[in-house]
Amino acid sequence: MMIAPTLNIPQARFLAMPHKFKAYVAGFGSGKTWVGCGGICKGMWEFPRINQGYFAPTYPQIRDIFYPTVEEVAHDWGMRVQINESNKEVHFYAGRQYRGTTICRSMEKPETIVGFKIGNALIDELDVMKKEKAQKAWRKIIARMRYKVDGLRNGIDVTTTPEGFKFVWLQFVKEVRDKPELATLYGLVQASTFDNEKNLPPDYIPSLMGSYPPELIKAYLRGQFTNLTSGTIYHQFDRRLNNCDEVEQPGEPLYIGMDFNVGKMAGIVHVLRLGLPCAVNEIINAYDTPDMIRIIKERFWLYDGADYCKVREIYIYPDASGDSRKSNNASKTDIAQLQDAGFNVIVDNANPPVKDRINAMNAMFCNANGERRYKVNVARCPVYTECLEQQVWDEKTGEPDKKSDNDHPNDGAGYYIHKTFPIIKPVTNLNIGFAY
Numbered sequence: 001m002m003i004a005p006t007l008n009i010p011q012a013r014f015l016a017m018p019h020k021f022k023a024y025v026a027g028f029g030s031g032k033t034w035v036g037c038g039g040i041c042k043g044m045w046e047f048p049r050i051n052q053g054y055f056a057p058t059y060p061q062i063r064d065i066f067y068p069t070v071e072e073v074a075h076d077w078g079m080r081v082q083i084n085e086s087n088k089e090v091h092f093y094a095g096r097q098y099r100g101t102t103i104c105r106s107m108e109k110p111e112t113i114v115g116f117k118i119g120n121a122l123i124d125e126l127d128v129m130k131k132e133k134a135q136k137a138w139r140k141i142i143a144r145m146r147y148k149v150d151g152l153r154n155g156i157d158v159t160t161t162p163e164g165f166k167f168v169w170l171q172f173v174k175e176v177r178d179k180p181e182l183a184t185l186y187g188l189v190q191a192s193t194f195d196n197e198k199n200l201p202p203d204y205i206p207s208l209m210g211s212y213p214p215e216l217i218k219a220y221l222r223g224q225f226t227n228l229t230s231g232t233i234y235h236q237f238d239r240r241l242n243n244c245d246e247v248e249q250p251g252e253p254l255y256i257g258m259d260f261n262v263g264k265m266a267g268i269v270h271v272l273r274l275g276l277p278c279a280v281n282e283i284i285n286a287y288d289t290p291d292m293i294r295i296i297k298e299r300f301w302l303y304d305g306a307d308y309c310k311v312r313e314i315y316i317y318p319d320a321s322g323d324s325r326k327s328n329n330a331s332k333t334d335i336a337q338l339q340d341a342g343f344n345v346i347v348d349n350a351n352p353p354v355k356d357r358i359n360a361m362n363a364m365f366c367n368a369n370g371e372r373r374y375k376v377n378v379a380r381c382p383v384y385t386e387c388l389e390q391q392v393w394d395e396k397t398g399e400p401d402k403k404s405d406n407d408h409p410n411d412g413a414g415y416y417i418h419k420t421f422p423i424i425k426p427v428t429n430l431n432i433g434f435a436y
Contacts, residue, residue, distance in 0.1 A: 005077050008199075010191035011035040015042060019187030023158040023172045026191035026223040028208065028425060029200050032159035033065055036122040037073035039157045043120045044079065044092045044099040047152055050119040052102045054090075055141060057128045059106045062088065066104065066124065107133070113140040119147040121156045127163040134167035162219045164228040164398075173225065192222045209369050211423050213362040221368075229398040233358055234388045234410065236365035237376075244375035246271060246278040253313040254300060256283075257416030258292070259408045260319045260334050265292050267316075268384055268413035269300075277364070277417065279376040282409060284383045289334045293341045315344045317416035320351045346419060354400060357414040360423050374417065384409040 007015065014024045014035055026032050040052050054070075056062050067083050070090055074081045079099060082091040092099040103116055107123075110133060121141050126134050138156075145154035160168055172188045193205060208221055213236045218224045248254060248271050255270040255277070265288065269281035281299070286292040297308040316338050338345050351357075364374035378385045387406040394401045401407070 005038055005041070005073075007035065007038065008191075008195050010189050010195050011038065014189040015039055017187040017189070018153075020153050020155040020185050021158070021172075022155070022187040022189070023160070023168055024189050024191065025158075025160055025162050025168060025172075025225070026189075026195075027161065027193040027219070027221045029193045029196055029204055030191045030223065031196045031199070032161070033069045033124055034073060036124060036157055036159040037066070037070045038077065040070065040102055040120070040122055041074055041077035041079060041092070045077070045094075047119060047149060048099045050100055050147055050149065050152065051117065052100065053116075053118040053121040053141065053144060054102050054104045055107050055113070055121060055123045055137065056104075057107055057125055059088075059108075061124065062104045062106065070102070107137040110137040110140045113137065113144065116144060117146040118144050119149065119152050119154055121145070123156060123158045123160075125160050126158050127160045127166045127168050129167070131167045131170070138167070138171070162223060162225045164219075165225055169225050190223045194221075208425075210367055210371070211363055211425075212368055213359065213366060214368045216359060216363075217368040228355075229393045230395075231392065232389065233391045233393060233400055234361055234365065236362040237388045238366075238372075239376075239378050239385055239389065242365055242372055242375055243378045244273075244278050246273055246375065246377055247280050247380065248300070251312050253315060255315045255317065255416055255420070256296070257412040257414065258316055258318040258338075259412035259415070260289070260321065261408055262288055264405070264408050265289070266408040266412040267292060267296070268381065268409055268416070270413075270416060273375075276373050277375075277421065279374075279381050279384060279413065281377075282381045282384045284409065289337045293337065293343075296343070297341070310342055313344060314342075315346055317346050317419050319411070319415060320347050320349065347415075348419070351415070352418050352422075356423065357411075357418040358400070360418040360421060361410075361414050363423055364417055364421055373421075384413065 008031065011031055014022065015038055024032055024035055043050065043052055054066055056066060071081050074092060079092050079094050082093065084091065088104040090102040090104065103118060105113055107129060123141065141156060147154060158168060172186050176182045176186050197205065209217065212220060215226055215228065218226045252271060256267045258267045259265065265286035267283035268279050270277045270279050283292065283295050286295055296314060300312060300314060301308040302311045318335060318338065335345055335347060366372050376385060387409045390404065391406045391410055392401050
């Protein structure tokens, strides 16, 4: 017999909604996957032996988030599960009685969502995907709804963090606003992290406030739709409030974020003050990697009449693509040339996602607590300052504009900031009532 599950108020309201399509749009730590799994369990009790579907942007999300969460939620609903990872299926049981199966699929390739039948679907983090791919996956999933059973809605539950005005906003807000008759078909609950606060560690919300810039707090803490791809990209930068008079001191280490572009190489030079970064110099429009190496040595090492003496450590944080490209020397990659020059090169195998790099920059310029942890010597970095103020989002693609030629200094600095001061989402290991 079904027992009373553990739900907060927005979660209970969501599961009680009668709509064929309903969305739970909420911030980090608000229990999105938890309530989605609750909807699956509810369906297993109400319509036994009717298969359901779980869809996530990637297979690792299914393995790392859904499997452990659904096991805990099923227990909360008086059931147990048997997870078959090889078939990507989760079987539900009440005691020894089989209740049904949830078929798990990735949405990385929507065209592969074929060949099975379900009576209910849960789509997790749908807005992480591009609008076009999300729409294609949505249509493929709807096509799987083929059970003909009295009272079965053959519907879709969506649980997601708002990622701007993307598919969920278009489908559940704009379409309903433009066509009010759809309000009986589409339902929406927006919830904040605060709604689930009792199930979170005491430092969870404060750590988000300290890590994210204000506009992301609207989305990632309060569950609000907000435009993340319009206007200037580095809107938290203020040339007055983020200004500093710091300069490099003799012998102190330098941290240079570097972007590779033949004829337009950029390096933004940083020092640390009380553990926080200050941009104190800029190298703009270097021709190629050998030219960049020459400029760095001339400015920051000591020439003894024959060669440059290493009088300070220099750490380079470059574009990861420099490990494969050859901007000048046919036998050496850009990164190899930097290493051979005597610099310390800190680089990952691949560049971070553009959005993560930009979010890290904005959070350092000003976080939700109003703290400005990244300063720029505006007088010594005039081009970098102007690029921060002027680079905008491309209206057509939603990506950073690169046509105006003000992206290279920003990208270079971003590699250093993201590598050294990334936004790290708090990790939770909680009891019943929460699932990331």
